[in-house]
Amino acid sequence: MKGREGSLLWKTNMDQWLEQLPRDDFFREELLENQHDVKFLEDCFYKDLEFGTGGMRGEIGPGTNRMNIYTVRKAAKGLAQFIVEQGKEAMERGVVIAYDSRRMSPEFALEVAKTVGTYGVKAYIFKELQPTPLLSFAVRYLQAFAGVVITASHNPPEYNGFKVYGEDGAQLPPNAADKIIIYIRESGSELVKNVTNEEDLLRKGLLTYVGDIVEKAYLDALTSIQLNRDITKDLSIVFTPLHGTANKLVRAGLTAFGFENIKVVKEQELPDSDFSTVSLPNPEEHAAFEMAIRYGEEIQADILMATDPDADRLGVAVRNHTGEFTVLTGNQMGALLLHYLLMQKRNNGDLPSNGILIKTIVTSELGRAIASDFGIQTLDTLTGFKFIAEKIQEFENTGAYTFLFGYEESYGYLMSSFVRDKDAVQSAVLAAEVAAYYKAQNKSLYDGLMELYEEYGYYSESQRSITLKGKDGSEQIIQVLEEFRNTPPTIINGLQIVEVEDYKSSESNNILTGKKVPIKLPKSNVLKYKLEDDSWFCVRPSGTEPKCKFYFAVKDETLDGSREKLIGMEREVMKRVNSIIKN
Structure with missing residues (x-):
């Protein structure tokens, strides 16, 4: 026998399940209902x-x-x-x-x-x-x-x-x-x-x-991240937990910070395993803000906030210069939070000389520029907040650095190390404080972002991904990585690639000089390509989803120029990706 039906291992595994599961087990019933769908069964057991x-x-x-x-x-x-x-x-x-x-x-x-x-x-x-x-x-x-x-x-x-x-x-x-x-x-x-x-x-x-004793202790710790208690709390907030877990803690945290004008999206307030009002419960997706934007228009809100189901990611939307709500990227919100935090700590006289920012290799370089302006060092880690947390613990043990802020482009931020993972509750209360700071100056968060761009340069980033499920999809993702690794591109959007970082071989190769230097991070199946104008793009398979992800980042002297560069690089890279998949 050939093809899928010739593979005996998945059939053997399936037969064991059918034999050993109780007759009324609904997983067993699902197998029987799909007994003629060979592709489905193989994917369940291969x-x-x-x-x-x-x-x-x-x-x-x-x-x-x-x-x-x-x-x-x-x-x-x-x-x-x-x-x-x-x-x-x-x-x-x-x-x-x-x-x-x-x-x-x-x-x-x-x-x-x-x-x-x-x-x-x-x-x-x-x-x-x-x-x-x-x-x-x-x-x-x-x-x-x-x-x-x-x-x-x-x-x-x-x-x-x-x-x-x-x-x-x-x-x-x-x-x-x-x-x-x-x-x-x-x-x-x-x-x-x-x-x-x-x-x-x-x-x-x-x-x-466990009862509410842990919640109360967490909320007590949360108040320690408030940086300016005198900022006006006259801020109109729309919040949605997207049917997840954040409703109680975010609202309690905002109240503890003094914010009272909080409107929760009622249709998305309660837990719902089907996430029935959104196509995907991900605040990275602009579509997840549709209901929040409707609420925001009705009450003339200053800021909209959304958390993912387990409340480790926060998305924020604010009005742009045309008066429309726009969803900030994780890189943009991270830059705003970082700049405000460092500014307030410096103003309060408690900015440590050995402070450090920790970010991932696919996070914007705008954060590094901001930190450097305040005399703060930046450390890069692999993608995944566990690597940021690992460094927090290391520096806590050695005293070499004082952790100030950690973030990744995928809407994950951490301000205080009483939590050791990205924390949407911490992020929400500080985001509200930053918005209130700008509102006191008759500005929005969007105005604040434009000020950062004007000062540090116009950075633009984007992320694209392809979803390839099942056994065939896994093989295609492997093929994409192999093609980029074995036959790397040399010119993208008219610009030469000058350096290739291969985190699987732990080696960075300078194309112009031929010099190779070791990468001092754990091995990971990730490729990063740096262009002659300091733009870069990165290719990595997701560790949690059947996806291959592509990250793009550029910098220019104008916002329009930055966006034009980004679109050009993204178009060329994805064209190559699509040709690999089709073959």
Whole structure:
């Protein structure tokens, strides 16, 4: 037999599931309903759902390559065995578990608690859905050994995920994740049935439900990031949690900062696993702001804010010079937050001489320019906030630098290290403060952004992505990376490529001089191309979605010139990408 039907491994895996699952299991019923869809079945079983450095994420459904209670148990078992290896103290400190508004999130969270409890590891689980940054805070506050959050962040409704955090409140570093991965791989079939029930775990003291004590402690810490308490709070705010977890904490945070004129988008206020009012619950997507913009026009709002389902990303929209609401990019909002933070700290006399900005390699260079103007150094990390958090911990241990601000272009910001992941709640309250600062001068955030461009140069950035699902899609993404790596472009938009950074080989190659220098970052399948005018573009596969992402960045003396450069570079690169996929 040839082709898909000739592959025996996925069929063997499927047959085991059909044989071992209970007759009334709805995942088993879904397999039977799709028994003639060979492509669907192969994709469910042709591999195990990948557990990477931050955990795993995938579509909900039956099979080894899907999110379901069985693959969640297998991952939780690996985590439990890792904790047991660390000893009795680690087991007693236990795991904090949070979950978002997605389908099966509460069920998956309980399965994690039941599985780790089976191995004698204590579990703390929130009584209701909570944001990811609160989970990060809770790990530190409760002095737990680890944390788990059930979320797929901003992915489509059919997805869910399992993210693991270390005792510092950050996503696991590679070494710890690698050990857990080994345990998972050696744990055998995911069809594990012998987990302890909830009642027994409660009776044994291995399961504790967490109330609002952690929320109150978080809100107390949140007030510490307020930089100017005298700024007018006469600011009209529209906020939408996009059916996710941020509603309570963002509103409480804004109130604590003194903001009273807060209008919540009612249609998107309550949790909804279908995210029924948006095509994608992602504040990076301008379409997610449609309802917020309608509210903003009705009440003449100064600022619109949206958070993703697990509340680690914040999107902001403000009026531009034509009076229309425009959604700021993550790079733009990050620059505004950074500049305001450094300015206020300098004015208050508490800008440390060893302060540092941490950003990712695909984040705008505008941040570096701003930080340099204030005498602050900038450090680049790989994409992923866990790498920023890793540096925060390192500098906390060594005292070499004082962390001031961390951000990535994908709408993730962090101002204070009581959380060790991007935090949309911190971001929302500071964004409101920055907007109030400009409003006191009869300006908008957009005016503030134009002032930054005028001072530091007109930076423009964009991101494009291609979604390629399934086995065939994974192979196409690999092909795109291989083509760019093996036959790299030399001229883009009439400009010569002068340097190629290959993070997989950890080597930067200067095309003009032939000089090669090592890249002192962990290996990653990422390529970055720098052009002769300091423009650049980057190619990387997503670590959490079936996507290949492309980042573009330019700088010019005018806004129009910058945008023209950006469009030209983006057009040429994507033309090449499309030709690779079609072949």
